[in-house]
Amino acid sequence: MLNDDTRKRLENIVKGTILEGAKDHCTAVRNLLCSSFRTSTTVKKDFEGQSRIKTEQAEFLRHHSSLSKWWINDLPDESSFLTRGGEAKIYLAPDHRNVIKVNDAVYYATWLEFFNSLVIHNLLFVDTAYTFLGFKEKDGSLLAVLKQPFITSDAPVDLEDVKKLLAFNGFVNTKRNDYFNRELGLILEDMHDENIIVNSNTLFFIDTVFYTVSE
Template sequence: MKDVKYELQNIIFRDEQAGAASQLKQTQNFLRRHAKTSVDAKEQQQLKSKEAEVILAFAQQHGLIYEPPILEVDFIGEGAEQRVYKLNDTQVVKTNGGIFYESWLDYFNSLLIHNYFFPATAYSFLGFKLIIGELHSVIKQEFIITSEETDLNYVKEFLLYNGFENVRNNDYINRELGLILEDLHDENVLSNNGILFFIDTVFFLTDKFYSGK
């Protein structure tokens, strides 16, 4: 488990931008540096709206404004924080306002951790988009076809085997890694022929995650 924690810390705190996830890591790098250097960083972590102007300037400078139209005719469904649209026969696009997170940095950290644990449903960051005046991220993901309903007891067993203890309802914690994983109801974990696909995860870092860094 120490090796896993080291790899995760390396993913979150390193500055490399190589590979297919470069736009995701590039944006996370920027948000991490901004949080360190900003005079009122603590306040900005509490109120994402104060980040929007800075993020939009960064996105415009680096070509990270998502220009293609997102059409309601392609709308598939929605959750508490995002809307899902069909992109093609194998992929979907999701717009996310990040309402579950205190800061956009927390949101991008969660994406990176998801991609580490669940590469079959990895997120690709396409850019930012203003939707009705509000900042949203636009991400791409594989479209998962289900063959049966998700057994949440199986989800609980799978996560416990991997060090995540169920603390209440559909929320989990890995005390050794210092990670909280929330909102794993049966619409966020899909099942196909007995294989679980985690399509929407919400990760948070605890103080324990930073220990030994």
């Protein structure tokens, strides 16, 4: 079950409140966006209409990346390319213990939604937490470069086990591989067997899509 501190932080993310005391870079970028933009709680409503805000946020991040030295000069070499997910190209890191994900945030209406999702993931799934490395500009698009532990699979995923674990933490299966936590106001989508890995009888969530909602 979620401890009180984690629950409070999740509640603050949904409310659009600055998270005090966190020193990781994912939270730093999220807090920076929160200081100037409102957190959306109308997921998938007016997605196209949010494109103007996403563009504004991209320019905001470009400006602050120059001030904070968040720019990355080079992307990983193509020889280390592993696969491409729905929104990210994934590379094996030089240490072979992590992967590098180059993400265009295409699943999210705004960059704030994207960084909210990263911070939520890091709170709930510490073993596969993301580290924000910086931004990269490519073909006129802003890309977030992230590091995540590299987990290998030693058994197939049983989606019933996934459902039980998420239910234990208040997430109700709404349809197929999508979940909703009414108490926290969180939607978790696309929890199929390619986004979860089993190793040593433990489930590792490696690719999550969270949205904050209010009713």
